[in-house]
Amino acid sequence: MFELRGLIDTIWGWIAGLLADIGLSAGLVQLIGYAIIAAVLFGVIALVVLFLVWWERKVSAKMQDRLGPMRVGWHGIIQTIADAMKLLQKEDITPKNIDFPIHFWAPVITFVAAFMVYVTVPFGKGLIVADLNVGVLYIIAITTFTVIGLLMAGWGSNNKYALLGGFRSAAQVVSYEVPLTLSLLGVIMISQTLSLGTIVGQQDGFFKWYVWRQPLGFVIFWIAATAECNRTPFDLPEADSELVAGFVTEYSGMKFAMFFLAEFLNMFTASVVAVTLFFGGWMSPFGPDFGPSWLWFFAKTFFFVFVLMWFRWTYPRLRVDQLMGFAWKVLLPLAFLNILLTGLGIYIFD
């Protein structure tokens, strides 16, 4: 009951029947199916991001004893849509001496990479586009494109603040990627698979969630993921008091919006990975058949997004040297310790 998979299968069966009737080959029908899935996924993700932008403003407002957006819609709920419309209509200002192709493609690469992650995310029971047998690795690989996008934005803008922001960001993301990947290794060692669907399937019960067996791994992952998203206390790439707006300084209109949306999307991705690998994905805490699975997935994910927002409006920013030292001298040894302990645990208990 309440599961979406059956509904989707019925609708797709009807569309596929129609397409087959007009004489398209099976492969072409499948291709059209993929295109439809991509469009639907994009719609869902875009809605989520629009909601997150509004939510961040509301959360920050509550934490600072303000009201936040109140005018457009109920408690400002469609404020983000109004803002998006405004950004769409704005003139796209490009400075004169920029490296145009690089400047142009940077937001596109950043946004597309942030979106591509969702191919292998299990949103609910049976709600996974492609359960790749290298799912975890795929997510880590695709998110590295963020670095390229940031560097391109920093370099292509021909602006010292943008370049500094891009460089800081690249150094930060590359450094924190090492403890992040290593922290996920503990879960992979226990689950013996890289497929996200299988990993979720193994966590069918509150006490089977991998966070109970990998508490250190989760803490390392969460800190590193916060840094990967360039969120406070790790928001050095766009430290507005030092670097104007970092790598987005020279962007306006829709291109700025794409960076902005990609940032929120990355935040959602970090929460999705945390929920899927450590907190049972779409499994409810009361067993696999309690309530709609996709609702549990989104509830858990939004909770972790809220934690990220909580961080942002609570902690001050780290210094550059502290930031790098923390990644290499604290998180990395801890991640290795976690792998060692996990290996010992598997050796002793299994």
Added chain:
Amino acid sequence: MTDAFLTNLAFYVISFCVIAGGIFVVSSRNLFHSAVFLVFTLFSVAGIFVMLSAYLLAAIQVLVYVGAVAMLMIFGVMLTTQLSNVRIRYMNEQVWPALLICAGFLALLVYGLTDTPFATGNVAAPVEGAKAIGTLLMTKYVLPFEMVSVLLLAALVGAIVIAKKD
């Protein structure tokens, strides 16, 4: 339009991306553009791996090389004084001998490729490719694997020693 046609089309589009990207990498006069095209080329190679159902290789290809190219960009920007519009001479007096050798090598490659009877079969790729490769690396091929690690470590140490000025 048949499905075989679609598969072929995908293969040729990806191959074109690989080759065109590769040509841009070596012919661009801007170091940063070269680096970006390198990402594009390596990502397209990952596409070829996906077509061969080698998902693990594709993921590792992207993971390793995109990060590496990001580093290349950083060093390119930090260590070179002039990044764009560098007047590089593509040719010198040895252009004709070089062309001759390249053409000969190409002919040899084409001859070898057309003359080799490649074994084809309908063997499906293993489902748990990561597990199979991991097990092989840790048992049968552990010595080459460790040798490569030591070699990489030596290269790292060597690079630091060379880069250290004092």
